[in-house]
Amino acid sequence: MYKSISLDSYHVLHPRPVYLVVSRSSSGRLNVMAASWVSPVSDEPFLVALSVWKGSLTYQYIRETGEFTINIPSEKQVNMVFKAGSISGREVDKLTLLGLKIMPSKNINTPGLEDMLGFLECKVVKEIDLDESTVFIAEVKAIYVREDLYTKYGWDLSKTRILLHHAGRGFTTSSRLILAEK
């Protein structure tokens, strides 16, 4: 039986993949935040949507440079990802605090991160204003993946687990591959 729940229960669409978004200010400062409100929205060209709260430093930086990288952490990085999502970059250099090392991008000036499963270089092509947040639609300019963990069908689920955010401190991961019947 269904029950009706309150309209602020957005966690009904979780667990969902969680990423580290690296952004850069016009003066070159970097920030990182955890983000789970991310989705592909087009395949040709490959466009992604990223929703960002307007009060965040990431919002300010993306507005300044129109760039970001989406970095894909593994389940082993859950504690770091939670910290990335619960501290503001206004007070501290989050990349240093979290021990994150950058890796240069090729098509944009905002770097990705080392020691992830992979990362995507993204360049904003549209902004959708939603009062408290903005949805950035960005074109993916390059994709990098750990070569030992990626197959032509995507992540090798027998070798790695994708980290998913549930609610608050709660996370989970992907599980084994299930093949639907033809």
Added chain:
Amino acid sequence: MYKSISLDSYHVLHPRPVYLVVSRSSSGRLNVMAASWVSPVSDEPFLVALSVWKGSLTYQYIRETGEFTINIPSEKQVNMVFKAGSISGREVDKLTLLGLKIMPSKNINTPGLEDMLGFLECKVVKEIDLDESTVFIAEVKAIYVREDLYTKYGWDLSKTRILLHHAGRGFTTSSRLILAEK
């Protein structure tokens, strides 16, 4: 080590939750499709983004009525979900074919589905044109969940598994709860 992969590899952002989207034409016909390019984009009000290919019947129906429901299947429904994603509603009545039963909505005229983990009533507030696809931004007007499977922290991951789409016939599910350190 990272390797660079081709720009059409959108599966790098999969596995991700997969839903059944029910839409309705102005004449009252219903259709259902599988969709994984869905994300919350605002929490107050609760808005969701849904990317739909413009060639699809669902696109046509949502344009006609500005409504849809997002239905959350469980892992047991993987074969049905794959079928919902690989057949067009132009030739057949997909709801009948898939054995889906509808459940009336309260705030919109497009129904949800029975026997899911839950569903959301959605009303379009914005459309973003992306050439081959459109992103519908919709306000969530009601949320229903299986009362035995939902807690105040979201889905009870010890009792249910959320179905995630990987690539093609490949799916996976959520796993056990992991609590990040404070």
